[in-house]
Amino acid sequence: MKYETYTEYDPHHVGLAESAFLTVWSTLGRWRDSLVLVGGHVPKYLCGDLAQKRDLPRPATLDVDLGIALATDSGQYGNLLWELQGQGFRPNQAHPSRFEKVIEGFTIPVDFLVEKPPHTTGTTQVEDITAGILPGVDRALATARQILVTGVDLHGAEQKLTARICEVGPFLALKLRAFCDRQQPKDAFDILYTLRHYDGGTDAAITAFAEEVRLGNPACPDALRTLKEHFTSETSPGPVKASHFVLGAATPGESSDNRFMRLRLRQDMVDAAAQLLKAATE
Template sequence: MLLDVWSRLGDFREHLVLVGGLAPRYIVRQAGESPFSAPPPHVGTVDVDLAVSLTVASLRTYQSIHSTLVETMGFEPGRGRGGRDQRHSFIKRVGVTPIVLDFLTTKYGGPENSLMREVEEHLSAIQVEGLGLALKDPLQVHVEGLLLEGGLYGAMVNVCRPGPFVVLKALALEKRGEHKDAYDLVYVLRHYKEGPESVACEIPEEERAEESFQKALSVLRARFESIGHDGPVKCGTFHHSEVNTAAQAYAAVQDFLNALR
């Protein structure tokens, strides 16, 4: 579904970056080429999370996103509590599987408790702390596959860099405590190039000084303080295909934190 959406949003691609649970397979895949060994497969997800920049594109372009998704691709607005349309989320059923496309954006200087940021009448985006890092200098990854309507398609897709991805997943783990958030961030730390040190060394000093980055480090220190803390445990109970997963998760995070010192 990523390629189906990407192929239809040509006018807007420069303002979109893939984040969320689908990103690790493309972040790490870049490092699965010589001289780095191929990593184990990431479990992935059928859902697509796209970070969107709200400061550079025209309103007309934003309006075209909604019309393309709904009128051309057959997506429907998601439904919130009470059956109200969700302007940040779109759903399309492929067979019996619902595919969810969410738009996320940076926090801005509005009300502290505001979750949504309106783009235009029919499109909003969820405000996510730390997302500004993901929008900076994304990876350019060539992705190729079959479209749902048939035919092979390939494109260069903007993908979140590993450092900002770890920040986003650490903050998500703190906020909602999902096992997959722990698994995703550890997968990237362990399998990007030569491991946690490779992720750390690519994070520039100005990003390390960001409030969201420092908050993410605090989360990692607290949630991965020992093998018995919930970060490694959540990672281990989510994914059992690797031996000693909880121990490996703990080691990966500690190596990352040490590499930043």
């Protein structure tokens, strides 16, 4: 689930989604080498100390997206379905690649995503679960960064785990490809936030994306098309929707401070997209 603006994200529900990730990751220990976190949680983990002062809102998401290797094999250890159900996650009949758990009346989805060329859409079986097909997952798996994550799981237990997190190059490719088809404000914001606050620096993030293009990441053709079609000016969908996510809809009576911030966000988004495109096509 994605909302149009940051203020629509209930901090408690955001916390539950993170607890869901900790619950699932702690459960699937035997499969961790075949898994990687992708999606809206990634900027939090790639962008360093959240205690630092920042002019953008903190990352927020209400679901968990996990990339999984097509050749995943549990061998003698049981199966994924049993383990997930043992933690209270049930398959969604309408979306077979999704598991859900209801906490305090709030539904938390966990989606599994896999790469299966030449297919670019649909689903396929991995072990005993269904996964959605998504180009770019294999690069996320191959370059995943090991990051220590801490927090409280859905049962109230404190967890301290080493998780495999999608690195910045594959993440930007996946997010740009996602924006190509659905133009969600949150996707544009995640791109801007990651480029601005990546713990290795903006230049390193741009270089990493260019490397994904050079290596033939299958998410990159659509990612490049997105940059060319949706991020070229301050009135293009990408910059407009990134600013909309942070500030909400522009109004005739908007304060001068808000107008200035909106313009700055759009300009920053255009500049960042231009740098990405230049680095990827030089």
